[in-house]
Amino acid sequence: MKSSYFIVAALLFLGAVFHNCSHQQNAKSESQRDSLVKPKLNYAKYTNPDIYPNGGSELAVLMREMYDDADLIKNSILKKELPPDCRKKFAYLHWATPTDSTTKTEAYPDMATAFINNLEAFYAEKNAEKRIKKFDIVVQNCITCHQSHCPGPIKKIKKLKISE
Numbered sequence: 001m002k003s004s005y006f007i008v009a010a011l012l013f014l015g016a017v018f019h020n021c022s023h024q025q026n027a028k029s030e031s032q033r034d035s036l037v038k039p040k041l042n043y044a045k046y047t048n049p050d051i052y053p054n055g056g057s058e059l060a061v062l063m064r065e066m067y068d069d070a071d072l073i074k075n076s077i078l079k080k081e082l083p084p085d086c087r088k089k090f091a092y093l094h095w096a097t098p099t100d101s102t103t104k105t106e107a108y109p110d111m112a113t114a115f116i117n118n119l120e121a122f123y124a125e126k127n128a129e130k131r132i133k134k135f136d137i138v139v140q141n142c143i144t145c146h147q148s149h150c151p152g153p154i155k156k157i158k159k160l161k162i163s164e
Contacts, residue, residue, distance in 0.1 A: 037088065038092060039062070039065075039088070039089040039092050041058065041061045041062055041065060042061070042065060043056055043061055046060070046061040046064040046065065047061065052064070054099060055099055057096075057097055057098055057099035058096040058097040058098075059093075059096040059097060059098040059099065059103070060098070060099050062089070062092060062093065062096045063093075063153075065089070066086070066089070066090055066093075067153070067156065067157065067160070069084070069086045069089070069090075070086075070138075070139070070142075070160050071160060072084055073086065073135065074135065074160055074162060077128075077131060077132060077135055077162065078162070080128060083123075085123065087116075087119060087120070087123065090115075090116065090119060091116060093112045093115065093116070094109065094112050094113075094116075103149055103150065105148075105149070107148065108145075108149065111141070111144065111145040112145075114141055115138065115141040115142065115145070118134065118137050118138045118141055119138050121134050121137075122134040122135055122137070122138050132162045132163060133163070135162060136161050136162055136163055139157060139158075139160045139161050140161075142157050142160075143157050143158060
């Protein structure tokens, strides 16, 4: 009898801990969103129906801009220059509204967080050769996410890789 009370108490305790951790994570996410400046996206450039037949949701336009920004970053790396800092814009990945609400599955936030963490590691790297590897990891994050969410642009994204 005492062991069943202990098990119930332990389960209640663990449930409370998980609930609290989840609540803290949500509060952290909301405070990050509130402190985030929404980027000005170029809808005119990235919603031309002849080029982009799927339209231009906030997330679609952001990702199209992210591709072009990543291409600029790649070119600066190849020229051995410091890359432009796109972290603030890329961080909006967490909150941008998708074309299809089913795009953001339960795995999406974790993939977006992994992308942002690897992007931070890329910008923190001072060694030029290691920076190339870290950039390729960021690109691979994009490919991995797109394999499960929106496979259309994978072929194009692969062109961003510097080393094979």
